[in-house]
Amino acid sequence: MRAFSLILRDPTHVVRRDDVISFVGADSSGSFGILAGHERFLTSLRLGLARFRTSADDGVTYLALASGLLSFRDNTATVCTQHFFLDRDRDRISEALEGKIKREEADLREMHALAHNLEREMLRRLWELGRTRPREGL
Template sequence: MNTFTLHLQSSTQYTLVEHTTSFVGADASGSFGILAGHTRMMTALSYGLARYQTQNGDWYYLAFPGGILYFLSNQLYLNSRRFLCDTDYERISAGLMQQLLTEEQALQTIKDSLNRLEQEMFRRLWEMKRSGGHL
């Protein structure tokens, strides 16, 4: 059976998966699949789920916040800030949802902080203008 090697890489993780038979992911153009012998390819993966199958027939699901995929000479490299991997679709979906909610909350915290900073800057500029200070 034709296989390829999958390299899953993040800032804190590296997983080598030998004897991979297929990979299914999505980019801006939609879903795509990769089999052994595929031509050279590079794409930016969309936020969400991908999956790969090993030679023994097991499927593994990957959740990640987007990433870069590069395939060359039966070596598939997937680079992302972080990723989750699991054989259970329900568990990985829940993990992805939790990751999305956590990132959403962090983004809202940053937006709130920037809004307060902007309001404080305008307040100080207004006070300087009222007191005849120079900008």
């Protein structure tokens, strides 16, 4: 079976496999598969698991991601995402993705609280400046 290249990119690292024989992912229209020689293709991957097979072994490797962009061109599939996990164990990779999403949600809640507190403090100080400033024309 013919192979194609798969490049996985996030802000901290890049993984390249040149022996991929199939890739299965999901976008807003549902699941899709890619084989070597596929036409040019671009889609937004949704939260969840994708999987691929290589010519080196008979097993499936799972790719967990929160979301990402997948392009296929010149027999190369490229996935760009904020972060991804690779594992051959579906349950373990699902737990890793779930944990990462929970941590990011907690970080986002904390950032919103900090932004709210900063806004409140700025408004309080502006109000105080307005009260202490001498009025013009008096």
